[in-house]
Amino acid sequence: xxxxxxxxxxxxxxxxxxxxxxxxxxxxxxxxxxxxxxxxxxxxxxxxxxxxxxxxxxxxxxxxxxxxxxxxxxxxxxxxxxxxxxxxxxxxxxxxxxxxxxxxxxxxxxxxxxxxxxxxxxxxxxxxxxxxxxxxxxxxxxxxxxxxxxxxxxxxxxxxxxxxxxxxxxxxxxxxxxxxxxxxxxxxxxxxxxxxxxxxxxxxxxxxxxxxxxxxxxxxxxxxxxxxxxxxxxxxxxxxxxxxxxxxxxxxxxxxxxxxxxxxxxxxxxxxxxxxxxxxxxxxxxxxxxxxxxxxxxxxxxxxxxxxxxxxxxxxxxxxxxxxxxxxxxxxxxxxxxxxxxxxxxxxxxxxxxxxxxxxxxxxxxxxxxxxxxxxxxxxxxxxxxxxxxxxxxxxxxxxxxxxxxxxxxxxxxxxxxxxxxxxxxxxxxxxxxxx
Amino acid sequence: xxxxxxxxxxxxxxxxxxxxxxxxxxxxxxxxxxxxxxxxxxxxxxxxxxxxxxxxxxxxxxxxxxxxxxxxxxxxxxxxxxxxxxxxxxxxxxxxxxxxxxxxxxxxxxxxxxxxxxxxxxxxxxxxxxxxxxxxxxxxxxxxxxxxxxxxxxxxxxxxxxxxxxxxxxxxxxxxxxxxxxxxxxxxxxxxxxxxxxxxxxxxxxxxxxxxxxxxxxxxxxxxxxxxxxxx
Numbered sequence: 001x002x003x004x005x006x007x008x009x010x011x012x013x014x015x016x017x018x019x020x021x022x023x024x025x026x027x028x029x030x031x032x033x034x035x036x037x038x039x040x041x042x043x044x045x046x047x048x049x050x051x052x053x054x055x056x057x058x059x060x061x062x063x064x065x066x067x068x069x070x071x072x073x074x075x076x077x078x079x080x081x082x083x084x085x086x087x088x089x090x091x092x093x094x095x096x097x098x099x100x101x102x103x104x105x106x107x108x109x110x111x112x113x114x115x116x117x118x119x120x121x122x123x124x125x126x127x128x129x130x131x132x133x134x135x136x137x138x139x140x141x142x143x144x145x146x147x148x149x150x151x152x153x154x155x156x157x158x159x160x161x162x163x164x165x166x167x168x169x170x171x172x173x174x175x176x177x178x179x180x181x182x183x184x185x186x187x188x189x190x191x192x193x194x195x196x197x198x199x200x201x202x203x204x205x206x207x208x209x210x211x212x213x214x215x216x217x218x219x220x221x222x223x224x225x226x227x228x229x230x231x232x233x234x235x236x237x238x239x240x241x242x243x244x245x246x247x248x249x250x251x252x253x254x255x256x257x258x259x260x261x262x263x264x265x266x267x268x269x270x271x272x273x274x275x276x277x278x279x280x281x282x283x284x285x286x287x288x289x290x291x292x293x294x295x296x297x298x299x300x301x302x303x304x305x306x307x308x309x310x311x312x313x314x315x316x317x318x319x320x321x322x323x324x325x326x327x328x329x330x331x332x333x334x335x336x337x338x339x340x341x342x343x344x345x346x347x348x349x350x351x352x353x354x355x356x357x358x359x360x361x362x363x364x365x366x367x368x369x370x371x372x373x374x375x376x377x378x379x380x381x382x383x384x385x386x387x388x389x390x391x392x393x394x395x396x397x398x399x400x401x402x403x404x405x406x407x408x409x410x411x412x413x414x415x416x417x418x419x420x421x422x423x424x425x426x427x428x429x430x431x432x433x434x435x436x
Numbered sequence: 437x438x439x440x441x442x443x444x445x446x447x448x449x450x451x452x453x454x455x456x457x458x459x460x461x462x463x464x465x466x467x468x469x470x471x472x473x474x475x476x477x478x479x480x481x482x483x484x485x486x487x488x489x490x491x492x493x494x495x496x497x498x499x500x501x502x503x504x505x506x507x508x509x510x511x512x513x514x515x516x517x518x519x520x521x522x523x524x525x526x527x528x529x530x531x532x533x534x535x536x537x538x539x540x541x542x543x544x545x546x547x548x549x550x551x552x553x554x555x556x557x558x559x560x561x562x563x564x565x566x567x568x569x570x571x572x573x574x575x576x577x578x579x580x581x582x583x584x585x586x587x588x589x590x591x592x593x594x595x596x597x598x599x600x601x602x603x604x605x606x607x608x609x610x611x612x613x614x615x616x617x618x619x620x621x622x623x624x625x626x627x628x629x630x631x632x633x634x635x636x637x638x639x640x641x642x643x644x645x646x647x648x649x650x651x652x653x654x655x656x657x658x659x660x661x662x663x664x665x666x667x668x
Contacts, residue, residue, distance in 0.1 A: 019452040020496070047524065144589075308589075310590075407629065
């Protein structure tokens with residue numbers, strides 16, 4: 001009976017509640033049965049509380065109706081007997097997993113360039129001789145430049161050299177939340193000894209320690225203990241640590257004891273190399289012209305480059321098209337946009353007028369000469385394509401014209417694009433002007 | 437920018453939206469990418485498109501498809517959540533697929549951005565899958581936390597374009613079928629020409645049309661459609 005009770009209860013709920021509520025709140029629950037209890041396991045406390053407040057009473061009513069004890073339905077936080085998810089890794093999996101390391105980030109797939117070669121050399125040296133001269137090693141720089149990659153790569157190399165070493169990688173946020181949990185559970189001593197016994201402690205994004213005094217206090221002591229016994233510390237930060245407001249002075253000064261290295265945004269050549277390398281990793285022969293196009297337009301970070309490349313490859317696979325420069329422009333239209341401009345009907349009118357060397361007043365006038373009417377039709381067609389306004393609204397914005405005029409204009413331009421190469425080119429150019 | 441309120445798009449009280457209900461039109465690549473999510477490893481996906489282009493539909497459908505594949509999924513609509521609900525983004529990394537809708541509603545609010553950032557990192561660390569939808573494209577959002585912006589740019593990114601009229605007609609026809617009403621072609625024409633270009637609003641107009649026909653015990657005709665649109 002108990003195995004089926006939840007299925008029966010669910011059927012009742014489905015008849016009573018909107019499908020969206022069922023899908024949002026009820027279906028994510030893991031359900032286990034033991035000792036006459038049906039335990040509804042919520043992924044987190046927020047969902048548990050929501051279920052308790054909104055649905056638990058009703059669930060218990062249904063249980064009662066089905067001949068079960070009301071109290072046999074309980075809701076709590078948990079993951080049931082599902083296996084814990086783990087990152088895809090290669091190599092000595094178990095070691096990497098217990099260290100929190102991600103096997104995808106290695107020194108041999110890190111693309112070196114002028115902007116990052118110092119950081120790369122420092123990370124490699126430290127990994128080869130942990131606890132040596134450069135302790136702590138602190139890598140800083142903007143987001144998406146490869147700090148995390150180097151951190152993992154260093155951890156993996158340390159492990160490969162001495163597989164019994166205790167290497168711990170974690171994001172600062174996890175350090176904070178684990179500390180809070182162990183304070184709550186009264187197990188702070190085991191938290192301390194866990195981290196203080198690491199041969200290499202790698203912490204990502206320490207700027208998130210800012211303003212968290214209790215964490216900084218604990219981290220300060222961990223830091224000292226590790227340094228004293230020559231255990232390696234590698235940290236990353238999104239800016240020069242002295243510039244992080246809310247970070248205690250004694251921590252900031254200690255971070256500077258070892259080696260602090262910046263990673264700069266990659267230069268053009270490195271960006272091209274990154275794109276070509278990543279494409280090769282994915283088994284795609286990327287045309288250099290396409291790599292140049294993306295590298296020219298996306299300057300700030302490596303993650304954006306990867307995202308653009310992934311998007312391009314996926315689109316090519318789904319549509320069965322080759323990755324040409326034109327295809328890249330089309331697919332990455334939004335990603336390559338640097339100057340964001342609002343697309344409004346007014347903006348379209350202005351752009352079209354500039355393009356055809358007209359005044360906006362002429363475009364909106366009653367004049368019907370070809371030199372004015374055609375640009376007007378073009379602007380209307382673009383307004384229909386690029387904005388959400390209804391045809392009557394577009395008509396209004398063009399000097400109070402009827403929606404049928406707009407419709408006619410759209411059809412006319414559509415037809416001309418098929419027969420007249422110049423109009424087609426005009427439209428493509430205007431689209432580019434308006435959307436890039 | 438058009439900041440129209442989120443409109444309910446309830447197809448039927450007890451029917452959630454699936455991939456096969458989605459009229460893809462120009463958005464076939466986005467649909468194909470989402471359909472693959474349950475069957476693949478770690479990934480992140482960013483969808484952006486105006487209101488009424490089907491973002492919520494696709495995220496909901498992905499949750500259903502994931503569960504059909506015997507995995508777990510969770511949908512978080514940020515637009516509906518009060519500030520105290522930050523906790524809804526915690527500890528989700530045990531789930532197979534996480535769908536975050538209405539990202540644009542919380543961008544610029546640091547606590548939400550931090551919560552999303554940590555959620556992203558934790559999900560990625562365990563090889564989970566995260567799909568995020570926003571009305572604005574990423575470069576047009578004013579992030580308080582550049583780290584989050586950069587994380588969201590990592591995976592695949594798809595723009596959902598509004599449907600051309602032929603596909604909108606298909607959506608209208610399917611929706612009319614679901615509502616169990618007969619929608620003559622001239623009425624379809626009328627709605628497409630005069631109705632709102634936002635698909636969500638257009639479908640709401642269709643539902644009002646159904647109610648009006650029901651109330652007046654009339655068939656659905658162009659004059660009735662005109663009246664309903666004018667009343668709106």
